[in-house]
Amino acid sequence: MALTGIQIFKLLPKTNCGECGVPTCLAFAMNLAAGKAELIACPHVSEEAKAQLEEASAPPIRPVTIGSGNRTLKVGGETVMFRHEKRFENPPGIALLISDTVDESEVNARLERFSQLQYERVGLTLRADLIAVKDESGDAGKFEALVNKVKQSSDCGIILMSTNPDILSAGLKACADRKPLLYAATKDNVEGVTSLAKENSCPVAVKGSDLDEVVELTTKVTEAGVNNILIDSGSRTLRRAFEDQIWIRSAALNNKFRLLGFPTIVFPGEMTDDPMKEAVFASVFVAKYGGIIVLSDLQGESLFPLLVERLNVYTDPQRPLATTQGIYEIGGPDENSPVLITTNFSLTYFLVSGYIETSKIPCYLLVMNTDGLSVMTAWAAGKFVADAIAPFVKKSGIADKVKHHKLVIPGHAAAESGGLEEELSDWEILVGPREGAHIPAYLKSWKP
Numbered sequence: 464m465a466l467t468g469i470q471i472f473k474l475l476p477k478t479n480c481g482e483c484g485v486p487t488c489l490a491f492a493m494n495l496a497a498g499k500a501e502l503i504a505c506p507h508v509s510e511e512a513k514a515q516l517e518e519a520s521a522p523p524i525r526p527v528t529i530g531s532g533n534r535t536l537k538v539g540g541e542t543v544m545f546r547h548e549k550r551f552e553n554p555p556g557i558a559l560l561i562s563d564t565v566d567e568s569e570v571n572a573r574l575e576r577f578s579q580l581q582y583e584r585v586g587l588t589l590r591a592d593l594i595a596v597k598d599e600s601g602d603a604g605k606f607e608a609l610v611n612k613v614k615q616s617s618d619c620g621i622i623l624m625s626t627n628p629d630i631l632s633a634g635l636k637a638c639a640d641r642k643p644l645l646y647a648a649t650k651d652n653v654e655g656v657t658s659l660a661k662e663n664s665c666p667v668a669v670k671g672s673d674l675d676e677v678v679e680l681t682t683k684v685t686e687a688g689v690n691n692i693l694i695d696s697g698s699r700t701l702r703r704a705f706e707d708q709i710w711i712r713s714a715a716l717n718n719k720f721r722l723l724g725f726p727t728i729v730f731p732g733e734m735t736d737d738p739m740k741e742a743v744f745a746s747v748f749v750a751k752y753g754g755i756i757v758l759s760d761l762q763g764e765s766l767f768p769l770l771v772e773r774l775n776v777y778t779d780p781q782r783p784l785a786t787t788q789g790i791y792e793i794g795g796p797d798e799n800s801p802v803l804i805t806t807n808f809s810l811t812y813f814l815v816s817g818y819i820e821t822s823k824i825p826c827y828l829l830v831m832n833t834d835g836l837s838v839m840t841a842w843a844a845g846k847f848v849a850d851a852i853a854p855f856v857k858k859s860g861i862a863d864k865v866k867h868h869k870l871v872i873p874g875h876a877a878a879e880s881g882g883l884e885e886e887l888s889d890w891e892i893l894v895g896p897r898e899g900a901h902i903p904a905y906l907k908s909w910k911p
């Protein structure tokens with residue numbers, strides 16, 4: 464049973480030191496009970512109290528990791544129904560399905576697409592995360608060979624898909640060290656698959672025909688000592704699968720029902736034969752509340768929008784994506800190159816740097832920390848004004864890199880030019896364009 468805020472409060476030090484980010488222990492206790500804070504935020508809680516608080520502080524949806532090394536994927540760990548309540552924690556993994564009945568050239572083509580379809584956006588690499596190897600041949604040797612090939616081709620996480628524990632065991636021979644997800648424990652094989660998961664310390668997915676059967680399965684698997692579980696509710700229509708996602712999340716969060724408190728796995732490709740509909744269905748599960756989304760194939764035109772949707776939904780709404788403050792050299796600038804300044808909102812940085820690259824004129828771009836706010840917002844918030852910009856420019860060291868001492872500020876911060884002329888008396892302040900798209904034309908007329 465989860466503890467109430469008052470029960471949690473009784474276990475806290477009650478010193479109201481504020482180190483957890485809220486002014487009182489009571490406020491922290493209430494946040495903890497509501498799943499809006501993590502116990503680790505209080506450095507003073509005793510070990511004894513920690514043990515008692517574990518239940519209250521554990522996320523209602525258990526976090527589960529798949530894979531090993533750099534590409535370990537963590538899913539679940541969610542604490543809210545809606546992103547605006549706090550944030551969504553761990554983006555769903557996107558998996559590519561490869562069956563052991565497809566011919567070698569198709570396997571190679573899929574592996575090639577898996578590694579090639581990667582996109583850089585706001586400083587992040589967007590790509591699919593997992594390969595799901597599906598046993599359809601019933602041949603353990605064939606399955607093992609394919610798992611081996613997948614393992615050699617990528618360091619990504621692997622999902623082993625079979626209802627036959629012997630075939631899953633063959634797959635594990637090839638990749639147990641990758642800690643693959645075993646899919647799936649059903650009412651007919653739950654003991655065998657759970658033993659494999661336990662012996663190899665791997666996560667396991669349970670598949671029921673409905674949520675009641677899922678609960679029976681999670682009961683058996685957890686009683687056997689395996690807690691890293693994903694849930695396949697068994698629904699294969701969009702409507703039922705969507706409803707199941709909401710039921711599962713709501714049961715775990717609102718009713719503290721631990722037996723459904725696990726991330727889910729969904730198969731939109733088993734809900735339609737139309738690849739574009741599959742992508743649309745997948746997009747529904749990105750928003751609500753897929754833990755792993757297995758796609759029947761990867762194509763850039765459907766994968767990219769899903770990756771961008773995932774990025775957007777799982778960005779912390781209270782913390783904008785930010786770029787590191789500093790001097791960015793674009794195109795190999797020298798002492799006569801233009802110097803521009805902007806804020807560290809990632810999208811602003813990537814747009815401005817992109818337009819500078821397009822101009823083919825080497826530049827220095829000063830990126831100032833404005834807590835991830837865009838130029839207009841940072842200016843309105845008093846974070847991108849002369850008093851703040853001038854000390855940053857002085858400390859940045861840009862004055863030693865150029866002879867001309869001309870600084871181009873964004874058009875939206877034009878009102879700061881007078882103040883900057885005063886604060887940076889040895890610099891000439893130039894007002895650049897308001898729109899990033901006009902930067903290339905502006906730079907072409909720039910003179911040192």
Ligand code: SF4
Pocket residue numbers: 475476477478479480481482483484485486487488491504505506507508
């Ligand atoms: S850090 Fe711990 S002791 Fe300090 S106010 Fe927060 S809950 Fe209380």
